[in-house]
Amino acid sequence: MIIAVDGPAASGKGTIARALARHYHLPHLDTGLLYRAVGENVRRMELDPTREADAVAASNFEDDLLDDPALRSDEAGQLASIVSAHPLVRAALLQRQRKFAHQDGGAVLDGRDIGTVIAPDADAKLFVKATPQIRARRRHAELKEKGSTLSLDKVLADIRARDQRDMGRDAAPLVMAADAGILDTSFLSIEAAVKRAIELVERQRQLKAAKV
Numbered sequence: 001m002i003i004a005v006d007g008p009a010a011s012g013k014g015t016i017a018r019a020l021a022r023h024y025h026l027p028h029l030d031t032g033l034l035y036r037a038v039g040e041n042v043r044r045m046e047l048d049p050t051r052e053a054d055a056v057a058a059s060n061f062e063d064d065l066l067d068d069p070a071l072r073s074d075e076a077g078q079l080a081s082i083v084s085a086h087p088l089v090r091a092a093l094l095q096r097q098r099k100f101a102h103q104d105g106g107a108v109l110d111g112r113d114i115g116t117v118i119a120p121d122a123d124a125k126l127f128v129k130a131t132p133q134i135r136a137r138r139r140h141a142e143l144k145e146k147g148s149t150l151s152l153d154k155v156l157a158d159i160r161a162r163d164q165r166d167m168g169r170d171a172a173p174l175v176m177a178a179d180a181g182i183l184d185t186s187f188l189s190i191e192a193a194v195k196r197a198i199e200l201v202e203r204q205r206q207l208k209a210a211k212v
Contacts (some may be wrong), residue, residue: 002122003024003106004125005197006114006115006116009135010138010142012190013126016126016197024108029101029110031111037061038059038080039079039082040070041061041065042054055082055088086171090113097111113172113174115176117172124201126200127181128197129186135159137152139159140155183197183200
C-alpha cells in the first residue's frame with residue numbers, strides 16, 4: 001500500500017505521515033529532506049541555489065546526509081524551497097522517490113507533489129493543510145526551542161514566501177491531487193489529526209476495493 005501525504009510547510013504532514021507509517025507498519029520517507037540535502041550541499045559547495053546548474057551539481061549526495069541535523073535548520077528549509085523550483089533538480093530526485101514508493105509492501109511518503117507526480121497511483125492520498133498564521137506559530141515554536149531569535153512576523157513572512165514559491169513554480173507545483181482527502185489540522189490536536197488521517201485512508205481503501 002502506498003500512502004501519499006502532501007501539504008505546505010508546517011501543516012503537520014510530516015507528523016501525520018510518520019504516524020500513518022507506524023500504524024500500517026510501512027517505511028516512511030520525508031521527501032522534503034531530499035531537497036534540504038540538495039540545499040545543504042549547495043551551501044557546503046559554496047554554489048548558488050538560484051542557478052539550476054549549481055543545484056543539479058549538488059543533487060548527487062550520499063544517503064547518510066539525510067541523517068545530518070543541519071537539514072532540520074530553517075536555513076536548510078529556505079534553501080530547499082529555492083532548489084526545489086528547478087525542474088532538473090526535481091528530475092534528478094524523481095526516480096529515487098519513486099523507487100522508495102514502489103518497494104515491496106509499499107510506503108508512506110510526504111512532500112508537495114507525492115500524489116500528483118511521485119505516486120499518482122497511490123492507494124490513499126491526503127492533503128494536509130492549516131492556516132498560514134497557525135503554521136507560522138508552530139514553526140516559530142520549533143525554532144525557538146532550537147535557540148532561534150526569529151520573530152513570529154518574520155517566520156510568517158517566510159511561510160508565505162515559501163507557499164508562493166511552492167505553488168507558483170513551473171515544475172511540480174504544490175497542488176492538491178483531485179482524488180486526495182483534505183485534512184485541515186488548524187484546530188486539531190495531534191491525536192485527533194492522526195485519527196482523522198487513518199479514517200481518510202481507510203475510506204479511500206474501501207472505495208478502491210469496491211471498484212475492483
